[in-house]
Amino acid sequence: MLHHRRTKHCRECGTAVEYRVPADDNRERAVCPSCATVHYENPLNVVGTVPFWEDKVLLCRRNIEPQYGLWTLPAGFMELGETTAEGALRETVEEAGARFDLLDLYSIVNIARVGQVHFFYRAQLLSTDFDPGPETIEARLFSESEVRWEELAFRTVRTTLEHYFADLRRGRFGLWCTDIT
Amino acid sequence: MLHHRRTKHCRECGTAVEYRVPADDNRERAVCPSCATVHYENPLNVVGTVPFWEDKVLLCRRNIEPQYGLWTLPAGFMELGETTAEGALRETVEEAGARFDLLDLYSIVNIARVGQVHFFYRAQLLSTDFDPGPETIEARLFSESEVRWEELAFRTVRTTLEHYFADLRRGRFGLWCTDIT
Numbered sequence: 212m213l214h215h216r217r218t219k220h221c222r223e224c225g226t227a228v229e230y231r232v233p234a235d236d237n238r239e240r241a242v243c244p245s246c247a248t249v250h251y252e253n254p255l256n257v258v259g260t261v262p263f264w265e266d267k268v269l270l271c272r273r274n275i276e277p278q279y280g281l282w283t284l285p286a287g288f289m290e291l292g293e294t295t296a297e298g299a300l301r302e303t304v305e306e307a308g309a310r311f312d313l314l315d316l317y318s319i320v321n322i323a324r325v326g327q328v329h330f331f332y333r334a335q336l337l338s339t340d341f342d343p344g345p346e347t348i349e350a351r352l353f354s355e356s357e358v359r360w361e362e363l364a365f366r367t368v369r370t371t372l373e374h375y376f377a378d379l380r381r382g383r384f385g386l387w388c389t390d391i392t
Numbered sequence: 393m394l395h396h397r398r399t400k401h402c403r404e405c406g407t408a409v410e411y412r413v414p415a416d417d418n419r420e421r422a423v424c425p426s427c428a429t430v431h432y433e434n435p436l437n438v439v440g441t442v443p444f445w446e447d448k449v450l451l452c453r454r455n456i457e458p459q460y461g462l463w464t465l466p467a468g469f470m471e472l473g474e475t476t477a478e479g480a481l482r483e484t485v486e487e488a489g490a491r492f493d494l495l496d497l498y499s500i501v502n503i504a505r506v507g508q509v510h511f512f513y514r515a516q517l518l519s520t521d522f523d524p525g526p527e528t529i530e531a532r533l534f535s536e537s538e539v540r541w542e543e544l545a546f547r548t549v550r551t552t553l554e555h556y557f558a559d560l561r562r563g564r565f566g567l568w569c570t571d572i573t
Contacts, residue, residue: 217403218403219403219404219405219406220401220402220403220404220405220406221401221406222398222399222400222401222403222431223400223401224400224401225400225401225402225406225407225408226406227406235526238471250403251469252472253436253437253469253470253471253472254437254470254471254472255434256434256435256437256509288432288434289434289435289509290419290434290435291433291434291435291507292504292505292507293504294502294504294509294571295500295502295509296502296569296571297504315569316500316567316569319476319497321475321476321477323473323474323475323478324473326472326473328437328470328475328476345416386497386567388477388496388497390475390477
C-alpha cells in the first residue's frame, strides 16, 4: 500500500503533526504546529541487476520477509550517497556474492501504488561461483525454461525477466520502461 | 549537501532518536530508543521534461528559490502515487502551462552528493502559447545559440540540454545516463 500519513510526530522537535496543505502547495503534508517543519514523503528507488551467464540468469531465494523463500533478482533500496548503478552493484554483491561487470540500465519499473521506482542493470557474470549474504538462502542460475515463474517474489522481477528472455531470443537489448498498476 | 542525520525525533512517538547501526544492517540509521522505529533516509527523484518546438526548447525562469531568476527545464520532486512520467507531465503543466505530448524517457542524471536522481522525458509541444504557474517568472523557447548557458539554474539541466542539442544535430535521440559528481 501507499505509505502516506506515516509521519505522526515532527522529526525536528517531536510535536504531533497536523496534515494540511501548506501555503504555496497543493497537497496535504505533515506540518508541525510548533516549529512549522513540513515533512515531505516521496517515492523510493529500488536498484538491482539481471546477472547473466550464457543463456541463464542468476536468481536469489529470499531469506527475509517479505516473500521469504521466493526467488528474486538481486535488488534493494537505494541508499543516500550512491548512484543507481552503484546501488545496483552493491545489492548484487550483498545478496548474491557474485563477480560481474555492470552493463547498461535495462529496465525501469514504476509501481505508483506503492510509491516505488525499480531500476535493473544488466550484469555480465565473470564466474559461476556465488557467495550469497545472509538475506539469501540460495543463489542459482536459471535458463528461461527453468525459471519457476509462480515462485517469483515480485512483479517487477517477473516483468523484467519476461523482457530479458524475449530480448535474449531476438539478440538485442534496449531499455524497458514499464508501469505496474 | 547530503541531507543525512536530519531526523532528530521519532516520527511514531516523538522521542529523540539515536544514530546507530540496527541489527541486520550495516549503516547508521535514526533509531528510536523508545519504540524501536528505524528511520530510513533515501534519495529523492526529480522528474521533468525537455519540451521542444522545431529546433527550440522551452525553458522556465524560476520565480522561487533556490536559483531564483535563473532558467530551468520544467521539473520538480516526484510525489507519492504517481509514476515518473506522470510526475514529469504534472511539473510541465504546473511550471510552464504548456500543451504537449509526452514522449520517451531521455535523460537520467544521478547526483549522489545530494541524494537525487533526475529524470527528463522529451515532450513535443502542441502550441507555443504558455501559461506558467506561480513558480515561473517567464516561459520561453530557445534555440541552441540562444540558450544563456551561464544563466542555467542546475547542472542536471545543462547536461541534459547539451545532450539534447547534440542529438538534435545528428537527428537521433537515445537515453542518456549521466553521473554528476
